[in-house]
Amino acid sequence: MAAVIINIKNAVVSYREDVALRGVSLEIRVGEMIGVIGPNGAGKTTLLTLINGLGHLLQGEVWVLGHDVSRGCLAALRSRIGYVPQLPAIDPRMPVTVREVVMMGRYGRLGFFRRPGPKDWQRVDDLLQRVGMEHLAGRPIGHLSGGEQQRVAIARALAQEPEILLLDEPTASLDRKGEQQILTLIQRIHKERQLTTLMVTHSLAGLDALCDRLVLMKGGRIWQTGTPAALLTEKVLELLF
Known part of the structure; x- marks a missing residue:
């Protein structure tokens, strides 16, 4: 069995007066592809923020790549975690x-x-080719479509050569075709680079083929975890949303 790469125990996270995570516990093993779903305000983005070493932990423990996040280890994690945030307006x-x-x-x-140096620029060019954006390398980022910007964001995260990849709504605002293209790209990168990947998403299409496991969140808590086959049912989704 693969080693545990992320271990969260009874984590409580707050932002000012609001408690965003309430007693969350979760183990993620090396190489897993995890989908995180739930309604707005469920704590999904906060979960990624916590793993990325930036959450305000009030209680509990969070270990990522062998580091105790509560003790502050951003320098140790910075090059080992790639983060793709929700796309801003550019x-x-x-x-x-x-x-x-x-x-x-x-x-x-x-x-x-x-x-x-030259090796770094070559690395960038290789990544642009890998995500299908080499032909737009010299174009201003604000001139790209949403799907193109998302590909660039994924390449930027991969430029760190991470072991963990965190994606927050990577298919938001894309049409069905663009959504499927991005999910296919994520799946290919996950397998080729042997990453551990967590993806927050509202889109349920394709999760059964993409994810090893789903984490269902509601009200700042992990409500259920399990395989897509077990959780992507009409009964479970009605209760979740």
């Missing part, structure tokens, strides 16, 4: 190219005071 006038955006992902590994 000003089309922003003078940053696709290639430069992906290079931003290298700084977690390089450090902010080191300049990227």
Whole structure:
């Protein structure tokens, strides 16, 4: 059996006056593909934030890649966790190219005071080719469609050469075709790079083929975990949503 790479025990997380996670416990093993689903306000994004070392932990323990997150270990985790946030609105006038955006992902590994060298730029170019965006490398990031921006965001996260990949609503605002293309890309990258992947999503299409396990969240708690076959049923989903 694969080793545990993320171990959360009775975690309580708050933002100001609001408790976002309430006694959450979860073990994730190396190489798993986990889908996290639930209604708005369930704590899904907060769960990713906690794993990424940025949650305000009031109670409990969180161990990620052998590090106790509660003791502050951002430097140790920065290059080992790739994070793809929900896509923000990008000003089309922003003078940053696709290639430069992906290079931003290298700084977690390089450090902010080191300049990227030829090998780093080659790494960026290889990733752009891998996600099918090499032909748009010189285009301003704000000129891309939503699906194209999502591909760039995934490449930027992979530029860190992570062991864990966290994705927050990677198919939000995409049409059905774009959604399927992104999910296929995520699945291929997960397998090729032997990553441990957690994906928050509202879209249930394709999760049965994509995920090893689902985490269902509700009211800041983990409500159920199990295989897609066991949980993607009409009865369970009616109770969840």
